[in-house]
Amino acid sequence: MEVYFVKGMSNSYITSDGVLIDAGVKLNDVVKVAEQHGIKIRYLFITHYHVDHIRYAADIAKALGCAVVAPELDSDVVEGRSRPPGGLAGLLHSLMRVKPVKADVKVKDGDEVEGYRALAAPGHTPGSTAYVKEGAMFSGDAVLSSNGRPVLPPKRYNFDQHRAEESFRKLLDLKPKVIYPGHGTPIKFMP
Numbered sequence: 168m169e170v171y172f173v174k175g176m177s178n179s180y181i182t183s184d185g186v187l188i189d190a191g192v193k194l195n196d197v198v199k200v201a202e203q204h205g206i207k208i209r210y211l212f213i214t215h216y217h218v219d220h221i222r223y224a225a226d227i228a229k230a231l232g233c234a235v236v237a238p239e240l241d242s243d244v245v246e247g248r249s250r251p252p253g254g255l256a257g258l259l260h261s262l263m264r265v266k267p268v269k270a271d272v273k274v275k276d277g278d279e280v281e282g283y284r285a286l287a288a289p290g291h292t293p294g295s296t297a298y299v300k301e302g303a304m305f306s307g308d309a310v311l312s313s314n315g316r317p318v319l320p321p322k323r324y325n326f327d328q329h330r331a332e333e334s335f336r337k338l339l340d341l342k343p344k345v346i347y348p349g350h351g352t353p354i355k356f357m358p
């Protein structure tokens with residue numbers, strides 16, 4: 168499986184098997200990278216409800232006709248039934264007028280979609296989820312990268328700091344080959 172990077176408000180990735188991870192990137196930028204590599208995007212996986220990861224989800228899903236996969240516990244916000252709890256995240260969400268998008272598949276811990284396993288990694292948001300396939304882990308903001316080293320987001324961005332720390336350790340303990348984080352460069356581990 169090949170993984171291609173798309174730059175936006177957060178990192179998005181397009182995989183050679185037709186999956187787009189996160190949607191903080193504009194439709195045009197997604198289409199450009201997908202076309203460059205001859206990829207038809209069939210799925211959009213959402214790691215969590217923060218605006219910089221779902222800003223363009225509705226536009227992308229509509230234009231590309233891809234199925235939207237989102238964490239069940241974050242789906243009320245993703246689908247527009249509620250705002251993120253917490254001052255800053257809620258405020259940004261309203262200010263940026265995020266368009267809700269329907270989650271065609273709502274995943275829980277251990278669910279599998281298209282060969283990707285969903286791993287609950289709560290803490291950053293209640294439903295934060297990592298998606299793993301063939302040693303590649305798409306961690307959203309549950310594990311970020313600072314110059315290729317794993318770090319947590321600053322405390323003020325985490326819904327529940329204690330659980331965020333637990334999830335961070337859990338994901339690293341799974342010993343992925345590469346982590347593709349929501350922000351920062353990929354984290355590569357020695358075999």
Ligand SMILES: [Zn+2]
Pocket residue numbers: 215217291308
């Ligand atoms: Zn986030």
